Amino acid sequence: RAKSEGKSTYHFFEPELDAQARLRRQTELDLRTALRDGHFELHFQPLYSLAEEKMTGFEALIRWNHPERGRISPTEFIPLAEETGLILPIGDWVIREACRHASLWPDDISVAVNISPKQFGTPGLANTILQALSASGLQPSRLELEITESIFISNVERTLSTLHSLRNLGVRIALDDFGTGYSSLSYLRSFPFDKVKIDRSFVEDLSNGGNAHAVIRAITTLADALGMDTLAEGVEVDEQLDVLRREGCNYIQGFLFSAPVSGDQVFTVLGNGYAGKGKKVA
Ligand code: C2E
Numbered sequence: 194r195a196k197s198e199g200k201s202t203y204h205f206f207e208p209e210l211d212a213q214a215r216l217r218r219q220t221e222l223d224l225r226t227a228l229r230d231g232h233f234e235l236h237f238q239p240l241y242s243l244a245e246e247k248m249t250g251f252e253a254l255i256r257w258n259h260p261e262r263g264r265i266s267p268t269e270f271i272p273l274a275e276e277t278g279l280i281l282p283i284g285d286w287v288i289r290e291a292c293r294h295a296s297l298w299p300d301d302i303s304v305a306v307n308i309s310p311k312q313f314g315t316p317g318l319a320n321t322i323l324q325a326l327s328a329s330g331l332q333p334s335r336l337e338l339e340i341t342e343s344i345f346i347s348n349v350e351r352t353l354s355t356l357h358s359l360r361n362l363g364v365r366i367a368l369d370d371f372g373t374g375y376s377s378l379s380y381l382r383s384f385p386f387d388k389v390k391i392d393r394s395f396v397e398d399l400s401n402g403g404n405a406h407a408v409i410r411a412i413t414t415l416a417d418a419l420g421m422d423t424l425a426e427g428v429e430v431d432e433q434l435d436v437l438r439r440e441g442c443n444y445i446q447g448f449l450f451s452a453p454v455s456g457d458q459v460f461t462v463l464g465n466g467y468a469g470k471g472k473k474v475a
């Protein structure tokens with residue numbers, strides 16, 4: 194009897210589930226499977242210091258190799274993972290895996306990890322980080338956490354205290370996608386970020402002759418005054434690099450230098466680019 198009841202309930206709801214909702218539900222199930230069966234993988238994109246003229250680290254970027262659907266972009270599944278709470282176990286895995294990889298790299302090469310808003314708001318985050326550091330033997334100073342402005346939307350005081358407690362672990366903190374959020378400038382005053390990552394949209398606009406140049410100048414000037422480093426995301430062409438260099442941007446990241454590469458390829462990139470003074474490596 195229970196079985197037939199369940200069945201009729203299912204039939205009652207089914208028409209309400211449009212194709213998109215069904216795909217979402219399936220994707221959620223698949224995310225659980227992916228976590229269990231190891232379908233996630235980290236790729237790494239070089240971060241390049243313009244002052245030192247060398248690679249100083251890599252950003253870890255999650256990849257999902259779906260057995261039927263092929264590779265699915267994080268922009269597609271991270272929001273769903275956030276909504277369903279699956280970002281917590283996935284995010285823990287990313288932190289552990291990133292630290293494990295970085296512990297195999299040279300001592301002066303760091304790793305940056307994206308922390309989603311929900312993950313940031315979880316009390317267990319500091320513990321996860323401590324455990325990942327001790328399991329891998331990675332120095333805390335070689336781990337950088339990338340957070341976005343959206344963490345400031347709710348409860349600024351608690352956000353600041355979380356940021357300070359993470360900083361006390363000895364890790365560094367970068368503000369990702371800077372300039373896309375709302376009321377960006379006030380956040381820069383409220384916490385001493387180690388690095389500000391200028392959103393790709395501004396770098397892109399440099400090639401379109403808009404006012405992005407002025408915005409980038411304003412950001413680098415302000416960050417400099419506040420003692421923070423700046424990194425420009427999504428640098429694809431030499432003309433962008435020239436402007437960024439002139440405006441005193443400290444770091445760049447983008448296809449011009451290298452696309453994200455697999456964990457194995459990191460060693461190839463380090464081998465070439467390390468002495469290669471900003472030559473394109475991948
Ligand atoms: P993000 O943190 O801002 O990462 C930079 C994104 O820009 C990456 O996309 C990278 O592949 C892409 N990119 C780098 N250089 C260029 C360029 O020159 N041109 C263009 N057009 N794109 C470039 P990806 O890997 O698809 O990741 C997208 C977003 O997904 C990330 O943006 C981040 O918000 C999120 N994400 C990725 N991995 C993770 C993760 O492990 N955890 C969490 N919470 N979010 C992640």
Ligand code: MG
Binds near residue numbers: 339
């Ligand atoms: Mg990032």
Ligand code: MG
Binds near residue numbers: 370
């Ligand atoms: Mg970004």
